[in-house]
Amino acid sequence: MEIPVRQVTDDEAAFFIEHGWVRLGRLVPPDVAAELRERAAGYLRERSKSRRTLVDEAFGQSRDIAAADELFGALALSPAMGQGAVRLLRGVRAVRVQVTNLLVKEAGEHGATEFHQDFPWMPMDRSAMLTVWLALADVPADMGSLRFYDGSHRYGLLGRSFTRPGDDQLTQHPWLKELELSPPLDLRAGDATVHHALTVHGAPANRRDRPRLSFTVTYFDADALYTGLPYQQTDGLGLQINRPFEHERFPCLRP
């Protein structure tokens, strides 16, 4: 099964490298987004709502969706997605999939996504990592499309968020407000944003009356070595410290 994914342009790659995020309009055609959306709705109905972590208060998740569903699997493993990730992460030879996820932000049920970095949790020895966030239905800005602190990927590890109330990045690092905040983005189904794992990002609550639905896939440098840092996803997989993530859970995409 092949999913039509368009190539990342030179301008988009340059924008990402400078700003730490980029918008990719019409990454997949709207009819493909519609098919993905229909499948997503089913999986999200089945998701467990029992855990109430600080993340659960911001959005619901159905993790590893690409392993469960062939269409999401084909998208995450599509050569164009791999090529795009390699170009945006400048200097990497190939990427591996770290995780795929379906996200839902329900109006009324979920709050804002506090500003955070993704990388501080990760057991990789280098930070070349990004997430493609694909809108499965139209996501006008007031439904909770992501916002990014421009250039924040240049400031290294800023610490973990979602460990306790009040540990969002703006509270920990008020100087971040001196950086420009990306504009509110109105996304159409099939549009995506991409952010670096060091880019500080968040999203407002969903102010519309229908759920915000998106699919994410996170790619990282295929040459990254496992550090052994405790992490729920990797604990117990038998990964070797100081060796690459050679495991079926982290499929490798070479351009």
Ligand SMILES: O=C(O)CCC(=O)C(=O)O
């Ligand atoms: O969708 C959201 O509100 C947050 C998603 C996010 O932080 C991520 O994909 O890294």
